Amino acid sequence: MAEGRWMVEVIVMPKEGVNDPQGEAIRGGLRALGYAGVRGVRAGKVIRVELNAAGADDARAAGAEMADRLLANPVIESFHVAAVAPVGVEA
Amino acid sequence: MSNGIGVLSFPGSNGDTDALHALTDGVGAPARVIDHRETDLSGMAAVVLPGGFSYGDHLRCGAIARFAPVMAPLRAFAARGGPVLGICNGFQILAEAHLLPGALLPNQTLRFHCFWTHVRFDGLPTAWTGALAAGEVLRLPVAHGEGAYFADDETLDRLESTGRIVARYCDPSGAVAAAANPNGSARGIAAVANEAGNVVGIMPHPERASDPLIGGADGLRLLQSALDFVHAAV
Numbered sequence: 001m002a003e004g005r006w007m008v009e010v011i012v013m014p015k016e017g018v019n020d021p022q023g024e025a026i027r028g029g030l031r032a033l034g035y036a037g038v039r040g041v042r043a044g045k046v047i048r049v050e051l052n053a054a055g056a057d058d059a060r061a062a063g064a065e066m067a068d069r070l071l072a073n074p075v076i077e078s079f080h081v082a083a084v085a086p087v088g089v090e091a
Numbered sequence: 092m093s094n095g096i097g098v099l100s101f102p103g104s105n106g107d108t109d110a111l112h113a114l115t116d117g118v119g120a121p122a123r124v125i126d127h128r129e130t131d132l133s134g135m136a137a138v139v140l141p142g143g144f145s146y147g148d149h150l151r152c153g154a155i156a157r158f159a160p161v162m163a164p165l166r167a168f169a170a171r172g173g174p175v176l177g178i179c180n181g182f183q184i185l186a187e188a189h190l191l192p193g194a195l196l197p198n199q200t201l202r203f204h205c206f207w208t209h210v211r212f213d214g215l216p217t218a219w220t221g222a223l224a225a226g227e228v229l230r231l232p233v234a235h236g237e238g239a240y241f242a243d244d245e246t247l248d249r250l251e252s253t254g255r256i257v258a259r260y261c262d263p264s265g266a267v268a269a270a271a272n273p274n275g276s277a278r279g280i281a282a283v284a285n286e287a288g289n290v291v292g293i294m295p296h297p298e299r300a301s302d303p304l305i306g307g308a309d310g311l312r313l314l315q316s317a318l319d320f321v322h323a324a325v
Contacts, residue, residue: 018241019275021201073151075194076241
């Protein structure tokens with residue numbers, strides 16, 4: 001299969017047990033808006049990488065490796081590849 | 092003393108000039124600023140990674156600086172036992188580069204903290220604390236938004252049992268108390284060392300406590316320790 005362009009979406013979240021003051025602040029905001037039922041908020045980040053890969057599996061594997069090596073810090077964060085989608089085929 | 096003490100400068104470092112000043116004018120050490128693109132640290136006696144906001148703190152504090160060209164020779168320098176001190180953002184860089192354990196999280200208060208603290212030095216002697224007595228308390232300023240030290244319990248236990256918790260936040264009398272912990276650091280940790288004791292990361296700024304004119308000179312004790320260490324090793 002010809003190499004194509006892929007979008008890999010990685011979601012990075014603070015690990016369980018790791019303090020997340022940003023999530024706490026958002027929780028406070030939601031409660032101030034009247035959402036009394038909000039029990040907890042955790043805030044992470046979404047990183048989309050566009051890359052050339054031979055297929056969806058390769059793109060996913062590359063995204064996971066990038067997340068492990070740089071996009072997430074495994075000491076404090078967990079990650080998963082949330083989506084892999086073709087962007088188009090190189091001419 | 093060879094080429095003296097090197098102060099690394101990354102795009103966004105802002106403590107490099109202060110560190111240079113504290114080293115040269117404070118303790119009389121020959122020192123120079125080393126650009127992040129330099130690739131040769133041979134001949135340096137010690138290296139300081141200063142505070143600031145390298146690469147805009149993007150992704151995570153210190154995460155991008157880890158890939159600067161100067162980091163490869165820094166790794167080799169640290170592996171040879173060369174004294175390395177990471178101050179604030181420098182500490183964050185050393186943690187991201189896995190030269191020190193753990194990570195620095197956003198302050199529990201979500202505020203940028205910029206004030207004087209007291210820190211108590213209790214760990215085993217390191218290249219940067221040899222001149223200090225066990226339990227000595229120094230008054231040093233902090234200036235950080237992401238200074239909450241984090242490591243898993245196993246790592247914290249190991250650091251504690253091996254004397255690698257170099258310093259903790261304390262009250263002026265030296266008592267380590269929750270009220271003295273400005274940022275939510277695990278076990279009140281302000282500074283840690285690597286296994287060999289040559290690499291130290293510290294969140295408070297010794298280079299900003301380098302002259303009574305600016306509020307205190309306690310930070311010079313750490314820089315003097317490194318100078319003594321280097322002279323003893325020659």
